[in-house]
Amino acid sequence: MAGTKEIRTKIASVKNTQKITKAMEMVAASKMRKAQDRMRAARPYAEKIRNVISHLAQAHPEYRNAYLEERDNVRRIGLIIISTDRGLCGGLNSNLFRETIKHMKEWDGKGLEMDMVIIGAKAVGFFNRIGGNVLGQATHLGDEPAMEDLIGAIKIMLDAYREEKIDRLYLVSNKFINSMTQTPTIERILPTPPSRDDRLKAYWDYIYEPDAKEVLDHLMKNYIESLVYSSVVENISCEQAARMVAMKSASDNAGKLIDELQLIYNKARQASITQELSEIVGGAAAV
Amino acid sequence: MAATIQVDIVSAEKEIFSGEANMVFAPAIMGEVGIAPRHAPLVTRLKPGVVRVQVPDGEEQSIYVSGGILEVQPHVVTVLSDTAERAADLDEAAVLKAKEEAEKALHNREAKIEYAEAEAQLAETIAQLKAIERLRKRSSS
Numbered sequence: 001m002a003g004t005k006e007i008r009t010k011i012a013s014v015k016n017t018q019k020i021t022k023a024m025e026m027v028a029a030s031k032m033r034k035a036q037d038r039m040r041a042a043r044p045y046a047e048k049i050r051n052v053i054s055h056l057a058q059a060h061p062e063y064r065n066a067y068l069e070e071r072d073n074v075r076r077i078g079l080i081i082i083s084t085d086r087g088l089c090g091g092l093n094s095n096l097f098r099e100t101i102k103h104m105k106e107w108d109g110k111g112l113e114m115d116m117v118i119i120g121a122k123a124v125g126f127f128n129r130i131g132g133n134v135l136g137q138a139t140h141l142g143d144e145p146a147m148e149d150l151i152g153a154i155k156i157m158l159d160a161y162r163e164e165k166i167d168r169l170y171l172v173s174n175k176f177i178n179s180m181t182q183t184p185t186i187e188r189i190l191p192t193p194p195s196r197d198d199r200l201k202a203y204w205d206y207i208y209e210p211d212a213k214e215v216l217d218h219l220m221k222n223y224i225e226s227l228v229y230s231s232v233v234e235n236i237s238c239e240q241a242a243r244m245v246a247m248k249s250a251s252d253n254a255g256k257l258i259d260e261l262q263l264i265y266n267k268a269r270q271a272s273i274t275q276e277l278s279e280i281v282g283g284a285a286a287v
Numbered sequence: 288m289a290a291t292i293q294v295d296i297v298s299a300e301k302e303i304f305s306g307e308a309n310m311v312f313a314p315a316i317m318g319e320v321g322i323a324p325r326h327a328p329l330v331t332r333l334k335p336g337v338v339r340v341q342v343p344d345g346e347e348q349s350i351y352v353s354g355g356i357l358e359v360q361p362h363v364v365t366v367l368s369d370t371a372e373r374a375a376d377l378d379e380a381a382v383l384k385a386k387e388e389a390e391k392a393l394h395n396r397e398a399k400i401e402y403a404e405a406e407a408q409l410a411e412t413i414a415q416l417k418a419i420e421r422l423r424k425r426s427s428s
Contacts (some may be wrong), residue, residue, distance in 0.1 A: 005336050041301040048297065048365050052330065094412040101405050108402070118389070128407040136385035147299055152381030159382070208357075209317050209331035218332055219356060222367065226299040249423060 004272070011258055014251040018254035024088070025247035027181045031143060032179065038144070039176065039237050042230040053192075056216050059205045063213055065180035067220040070191050071167045076113045078157045078166035078190075079104075081127075082173035082231055083120035084239040085140055090246035092174060092182060092238060093122045099184040100172050115166055117153045119232060135160070145232050147225065154228050158221060161190055169224075173231040174238040180245065182238040189227055292324040294340055296350055296366040303368060304340065304350055311364050312339040313357050320357070322364050329359040338366055 056119060081100060083093050104114060108231045118124050118137040127134055136156040143150050169190035174182045208215050294311055295326040296304040311322040314336030320329075333355045340348045 038300070041372060042299055044295070044302055045299045045367060047298045048295070048367055049356075050356070052356070056330070091413060091416045094409050094416070096412065097405070098409045101409065104400065105402050108400070114400075117385070126405075128410070130401045132400045134389045136382070137389040138385055139388065148381070151378060152383070152385035155378055155382045156385060206328045206330040209315055209329070215330050215332060215356070222299075222356070222369070229299050249419075253423065 004265060004268050007261055011261045012078040014054040014254050016259050018251055021247045021254060025244055025251060028240045028244040028247060032237060032244060035237040035240050036203055038233050042233050046226045048228055049219060049226060053219055053223060065216050066162055068191055074167040076166045077107055078160055078169040079114060079116045079119050080157060080171050080228060081116055081123050082235045083123035084120040084216060089239050089242040092242040096128055096174055096184040103186055117157050119153060143236065147229055150229055150232065154225050158224060171228060171231055174233045176234050176237045182242060189224060290324050291343055293363045296338065296368060298368040306342060308340045308342055310341040315357060322359055325361045331357050333357050408416050
């Protein structure tokens with residue numbers, strides 16, 4: 001009977017797709033857990049550095065590091081944009097790009113120019129299509145990004161900032177709220193005004209070796225690097241969470257599709273049997 | 288009286304060591320330093336070398352660091368370890384690599400951003416996603 005075979009093939013193909021999306025969902029779930037562990041592991045380092053920096057800045061108000069100093073005249077902005085390397089993660093990247101474009105348009109309207117450093121293949125593809133001044137990029141970091149892979153990209157921006165080619169540096173990435181929610185954020189990382197926390201009021205001071213300036217310079221560089229690194233790690237958590245959800249809904253949709261097709265198939269089968277029967281009965285009556 | 292000091296050795300990628308110690312030795316940039324409990328507050332850079340931690344049961348743990356920062360407070364020692372060998376020329380090489388990749392991937396394109404195009408593209412993608420979402424909600428209710 002016509003149609004039933006086609007429906008059967010269709011069901012089989014949807015089932016295959018469902019198998020794949022289910023597998024991807026489970027892989028993403030386990031990867032997300034690992035990524036979250038890495039996210040947690042990266043936290044103490046940044047916290048410690050932040051503590052030492054605010055302490056240093058407080059104890060030495062006379063020494064100003066370029067990274068801490070607010071510039072009055074902002075002409076050019078640097079952006080470090082962190083996206084995923086792979087797709088199939090729902091609207092994660094699109095939402096991030098939309099937020100970015102919104103801000104960029106605003107800055108553009110104010111006559112500010114922008115330089116970008118891009119992390120992640122998806123952002124490379126996107127900015128390749130729409131244009132923009134890209135200074136550097138880092139892609140294919142894998143599930144366990146290594147700091148070495150990011151150093152170059154970050155240093156481009158740090159150098160540009162020190163040479164006053166850019167006056168502000170923003171970090172664009174997804175923040176992990178929970179496994180259902182990830183929000184795109186644009187965060188200013190340079191200059192970082194030190195927190196004027198009164199609890200940290202310095203009644204004591206460190207002994208510095210070799211001296212406060214060199215230690216602070218080194219710390220600031222490491223701090224920015226660790227900020228970017230932890231954002232990259234967090235973005236991977238977001239990617240896996242978003243992929244998990246996207247793949248879950250894909251599997252559910254496939255399940256629904258299969259149910260509907262099964263129903264159609266059963267009806268078609270029943271109709272063909274009924275028709276055959278009535279033909280036989282009709283034939284017998286004619287004899 | 289507890290004559291121990293809390294030691295935390297962390298890198299940007301992970302926590303390497305955390306625990307109590309009788310004494311810590313670290314390769315500071317001006318020469319090796321030994322930190323006993325109640326040491327005066329100190330911040331110094333480290334050069335590549337071995338941090339030795341004497342844990343209370345008499346054992347000694349050696350941890351290799353490729354540079355970093357040592358922060359000492361009377362009861363806490365923190366080693367902020369660099370994750371990799373850092374040398375100026377290596378950093379330069381990394382910069383060149385990042386730039387080269389960008390140039391390779393982004394040839395023949397404009398520095399001017401096509402905002403309209405970008406917004407149109409994104410609006411389309413997001414509309415698609417929303418449509419899928421709505422469809423799902425309707426079919427499940």
